[in-house]
Amino acid sequence: MRVTIKLYTSLFQEGRFASEERDLPEETQVWEVIESLQIKPSETMVFVNGKHVKKNYILCDGDCLALMPPMRGG
Numbered sequence: 001m002r003v004t005i006k007l008y009t010s011l012f013q014e015g016r017f018a019s020e021e022r023d024l025p026e027e028t029q030v031w032e033v034i035e036s037l038q039i040k041p042s043e044t045m046v047f048v049n050g051k052h053v054k055k056n057y058i059l060c061d062g063d064c065l066a067l068m069p070p071m072r073g074g
Contacts, residue, residue, distance in 0.1 A: 001026055001061035008068035011039060031055040033065060045070050
């Protein structure tokens with residue numbers, strides 16, 4: 001299946017891509033993608049097709065996975 005992966009702010013500034021399409025095996029979960037990118041799960045907010053999802057979400061063909069650092073405020 002084909003999935004678009006988008007990385008925001010510091011996640012792509014660490015030598016990673018900003019946006020990339022990847023062929024992934026069926027039933028791939030978000031956490032598997034995060035692990036393959038060597039990103040700490042605790043440092044990532046996950047959105048699929050614009051909706052916040054958990055890291056055990058199973059991706060589908062055509063999904064757009066967006067990863068960004070947690071929002072911080074004060």
